[in-house]
Amino acid sequence: MSRILLVLVMLGCNVAVEDAHAFDEPITRLGNDRPGEHCSGRVEVRHGHQWGTVCQQGWDLEDAAVVCRELDCGFVLDIPNGARFGRASREVLWRNVKCSGDEFALDLCERTLNDGVCAHNENAAVECTGKLPAPTLSIQSRFYAYSTGETVHFKCTAPYLQSVIDFHLYKRGVDTPLVTQRADPRQMTGDLKLSDLEISHQGSYCCLYRIYNKLGNSPSGNSPHSNFINITVLEIHTPQIWYNSSPEARPGWVIRGYSFNVTCSTQHLYPGGSFQLRLIRPNGTIRHSLPALAPFVTFTFSNAQFNNEGYYCCLYKVQTGDRTFISRESQPLPISIREVDPVMSPVVISLLVSGLTFVVATCAILIVAKVFCKRVRKPTELERESRTCVDNTYIALTIK
Secondary structure (H helix, E strand, O other), X not given: OXXXXXXXXXXXXXXXXXXXXXXXXXXXXXXXXXXXXXXXXXXXXXXXXXXXXXXXXXXXXXXXXXXXXXXXXXXXXXXXXXXXXXXXXXXXXXEEEEOOOOXXXXXHOEEEEOOOOOOHHHEEEEEEOOOOOOOEEEEOOOOOEEEOOOOEEEXXXXXXXXXXXXXXXXXXXOOOOOEEEEOOOOOOEEEEEEOOOXXXXXXXXXXXXXXXXXXXXXXXXXXXXXXXXXXXXXXXXXXXXXXXXXXXXXXXXXXXOOOEEEEEEOOOOOOOEEEEEEEEXXXXXXXXXXXXXXOEEEEEEOOOOHHHOEEEEEEEEEEEOOEEEEOOOOOOEEEEEEOOXXXXXXXXXXXXXXXXXXXXHHHHHHHHHHHHHHHHHOOOHHXXXXXXXXHHHHHHHHXX
């Protein structure tokens, strides 16, 4: 008795294992008589342990899209008649399949059992694209750095040999394409032009292509994204220029032998930049250069001479990769070198100031002394009367 129970238990375990393995097996496949075409053929489904076909009545693009997705075969190209892939010997199991197109497996769609309504020559079929390969993005120049206002030409190449409908250029982090180009029939390359570059266009770019199905040329699906290409966009402004000199000099003048500075500045600073200062003279041009370690740089001339006289202009220069970007020159800054004016020299000015101070002080002393003297010499009323009396007495005595 125990031996019989053991056999029954072992049989039950075997049945459970077989059912588990059966559950792991696919429930949808494509059957055809063409070796190597695993993404095109009759639609076959498994019901229990039995494989059968699907009736083409009511079969549409949404149903076919679910099959292509379930089998990892890309997107739908066509839904041909099942007879194209040979006559099936299996029973038709399902009919009236109704998918929304978003299901991950055909078994999740609504359907009814065939019950002998459809014959073997009414099998549903699908032609899928297969897993779409990613395109290749390239740039039609050897440069990857551009200035604002320029145009960059991208080239998107699709390794797919049919049904390309258009190409799209995407920037990393942006969901919508920046450039879209419609493809001609059997065109495998799209030229994607990004014009009037701005600072915001700097970043990484990729492309993809869309394909269409054979039923009305409606879009079917997108390819994976291509490789990424990074571009740099520079905005080079015309620099500003000004100078500083001794306070004794008039505007636009520098006194010979004195020092003066010429400063150039820019709004945007980039690695590898430098400021170029150009002195234009009647007998030639002199150039000076300093690295742009800050948004401005100062050129110092410690001992001004007549050969420093002329028009000064500065520009900003950036070396990036294989390209050199140069700004427009600033407005010319005229500087004249002059000798010290003896009339208005610092010694003369000092003597004049000292003399004027002495004169003012002397005048002030004299005025104060005069006022004081007037106060001392002016007699009072009593004194005037006394003097009159004395004078009269003296006169009277004299007469006698």
